[in-house]
Amino acid sequence: MATSQARDETPAPVDLQGGQVRLRTLILLRWAAVAGQVAALTVASGPLSLAVPLGPCFLVVGIAVAANMAAISVFPETKRLSEGQTMASLLFDTAQLALLLGLTGGLANPFAFLILAPATIGATVLSPRSSGAVALVTIAFVTLVAFYYLPLRTAGGTVLSPPAIFGVGHWLAIVIGVSFLTIYAGRVSSEIRSMGRALLATQMALAREQKLTDLGGVVAAAAHELGTPLATIKLVSAELADELDGRPEQRDDALLIRREADRCAEILRSMGRAGKDDLHLRAAPLSAVLREAAEPHLDRGRDVRFEWLPAPDGPAREPTIARRPEIIHGLRNLIQNAVDFAQATVWVEARWSANRLALRIMDDGPGFPAHLLGRIGDPFLRRRPTEPSQDRPEYDGMGLGLFIAKTLLERTGAEITFANGSDPFLAESERPERGGAIVEVIWPLARIAQSASGPLGENVRH
Structure with missing residues (x-):
């Protein structure tokens, strides 16, 4: 059941341009870079006998280590960075590497080409404007390092400096490499994102068509089952009208019954030919949406209790919210997970x-x-095999369902957090009543609230 208005209310497809990079991915890449930098400094000062300023160099490497430790302690591993956060992280890596190159020979350092890495990553995950900014900053750092650096020296004090023409060549090669990779990787990733959007749109169209097909089958079955009683009503009402010729008021009532039976038959035929968008079904009171989401799990042996109250400064009347599939399906997955692992309530x-x-x-x-706990929301996250589900032995993972719920609800503007209601190491007698898992979903009310006043308008054919 979809109309042009309903399509306008459907949220846009997930933005594949930015905000999709996990913080954990960048942390792992930075750990790999730190390991490589430590290994290079160790080899340079050891077997190669170069006079490398180890103190300042390890200080610069330590800055990257400190940044990783701070990110791990402040943010959950499942955090997905916004475009601005991703850009800031890549610029940090570029500056750290440029500073390290400045301490170890500048562009004469054979590892200078690694400064291309952050710009290349930026081109694949950022918008053209942001990736262009990362590329320009990289070129600026490369140019700065070309003029200001500590030359490499042997243990005997000999300066290892290539001819000036090689220095210019190294600078030009890196600048061209940054520009080329930014344009090339950005172009390829843009095409991949466009294909992803096209596939997503195709899947949505197929799902919508399947729903309409299923609806058509249900309507056809209803029309078939209702055909006989409607025909009986029409026949009896016509006979009553004939018998009530001398009683005009009763005869009019009988004719009205016949006309309404004809109207019911026409409505069923119309619904079979084309779907309709029932404006009453686009929004519902909060309590109705929550009950609808929980309905499949109300008879699974757990006591599901509902509580809805306004905040002290909130309106007394419960809000009417959009009855969107993402909200209902996402909340249903969260309630299912709670019912799966609850003991009683x-x-x-x-x-x-x-x-x-x-x-x-x-x-x-x-x-x-x-x-x-820090990885809740990752797809295919599985529980420990030593913790089997008590009522569903075949249910061996909670990752995919929570990932789907988290993704769908975040598309509607929600922020989701996962926590425990008590310390898992407490004795059973010390645990509070609501001491299990807690999932909190918070929306700005303007994102999902619907006006409860005003005319609903007419049902519209699509």
Whole structure:
């Protein structure tokens, strides 16, 4: 059931341009760079007997180590960086490498070409403007290092300096390499992203067509089943109209019944020919949406309790929110996960203020494994084999469902956090009632709220 208006309300496909780089990926790349830098400094000062200023060099390497440790301690491993954050991280790596090159011979250092790496990564994951900015900064650092650097010396004090023409050649090669890789990698990644959007649009169109096909089958079956009672109603109402010729008021009622039966038949035929968008189904009260999301899991042996209250400064009336498939499916996955691991009770708690809506889904189960808490939301994250599910032995992982829920809800503007309600090492008697897993979903109310007033308008054919 879709119309032009419904399509306008459908969120745009996931932005494949930026904000898709995991912080963990950049951290691992930086660890690899640190390991390579330490190895190069060790070999240069050892077997090659070069007079490298080890103190300043290891200080620069230590800055990269400190940046990684700070990122690990502040952010979860599953954090996906925005375009600005990704750009800042790549510029940091470029500056750190340029400073290290300046201490170890400048462009005469055979590892100088590695300064191309951050610019190349930027070209594949950033927008053209941001990747161009990274490339320009890289060229600026390369130019600076070409003039200001500590030359390489042997242990005996001999300066290892290539002829000036080679220095110019190295600078020109790196500048051309940065420019070429930025343009080439950016072009290729842009085409890949465009193909990804096209495939996503194709999948959405196929899914929509499948839904319409299924709906057509249901309507056809309903029309078939309702055909006989509608025909009976029409026949009886016509006979009543004939028998009530001398009683005009009753005869008009009988004719009205016949006309309404004809109208019902026409509606069924119309729904079979083309889908309709029922404006009543686009939005619903918050409590109705939550109950709809939880409905498949209400009879699975767990007590699912709902609580919705306004915040102290919020309106008393519960908000009417968009009844979007992403919201219902995402919340359903989160509730399913809570029911899967709860011992007896699951709580679905909603609080709203004038500008914010917060949902909490809690259970009294064992909670998320502490060693995996920072990675909740990664696809295919599996639980430990020593912790089998009590009621679903075949359910061996919680990663894909939570990843789908997290992705769908974030597309609607939500922020999602995962936590435990208590210390997992507490004794059973010391645990609070809601001491299991906690999933908090927070929306800016303006992103999902719908007006509850005003005319709904007519159903529109697509």
